[in-house]
Amino acid sequence: QVQLVESGGGLVQPGGSLDLSCEGKGNIVLINHMGWYRQIPGKERELVAVWISGGGRNYGDSVKGRFIISRDNAENAVRLQMNSLKPEDTAVYFCHADLDYCGDYGCHEHKEYWGQGTQVTVSS
Numbered sequence: 300q301v302q303l304v305e306s307g308g309g310l311v312q313p314g315g316s317l318d319l320s321c322e323g324k325g326n327i328v329l330i331n332h333m334g335w336y337r338q339i340p341g342k343e344r345e346l347v348a349v350w351i352s353g354g355g356r357n358y359g360d361s362v363k364g365r366f367i368i369s370r371d372n373a374e375n376a377v378r379l380q381m382n383s384l385k386p387e388d389t390a391v392y393f394c395h396a397d398l399d400y401c402g403d404y405g406c407h408e409h410k411e412y413w414g415q416g417t418q419v420t421v422s423s
Contacts, residue, residue, distance in 0.1 A: 300402050301325035301412055303394045307379075308417035315384050315421075321394030321414060322376040326401035333377045333397070334368060337390035337419075347392065350377050361387070384421045391416040 307319035319335060334349030334357075346359045348368035356368055367380040381388065394414035402408035 301327060301396075301398065301400050301410070303396055303412050303414040305392075305394050305414040305417045308392060308419050310420045310422065311384055312423050313384060313386055313421055316380070316382045317384060317419060318381065319379040319392055319394075319417065319419075320376055321379075321396075322374055323396055323398065323412070324375075326406070327375050327398055328401060328406050329399040330375060331397040331399070333370070334395060335377075335379050335392050336395055337388075337392045338416075339390045344393065348379055349395075381419070384419075386421050388419060389421050390419060392419050 302324045304322045304324055311317045332349050332351045335347040336344045337347050338344040347362055348358045348366050350356055350368050350370045358366060365383045369378050371378060393416045396412045399409050
């Protein structure tokens with residue numbers, strides 16, 4: 300019923316910038332929060348940035364001051380601007396959303412969704 304479609308990612312040199320986008324597709328009623336996590340093999344998934352309904356934003360400590368998350372209300376999407384990238388930012392980035400949607404039982408269903416992940420590699 301709902302799908303998160305990720306775009307962006309790829310290879311960038313240290314100090315460079317890269318944008319990620321995530322769009323929710325389907326019968327979405329309300330997005331409670333939406334953002335990005337990342338994971339390195341052998342490590343736990345960690346918060347990168349999240350947009351919260353009402354306009355709040357939270358960032359992981361390692362990206363504060365470098366990454367900016369913004370919401371595109373018209374598209375049920377968030378955009379992550381990643382600046383001053385470092386090799387340690389290399390990871391698979393996953394979009395996550397907590398939302399209400401219209402499902403088989405009406406328009407009050409609630410669920411968390413994950414995207415399929417997109418690779419970001421910071422290397423010279």
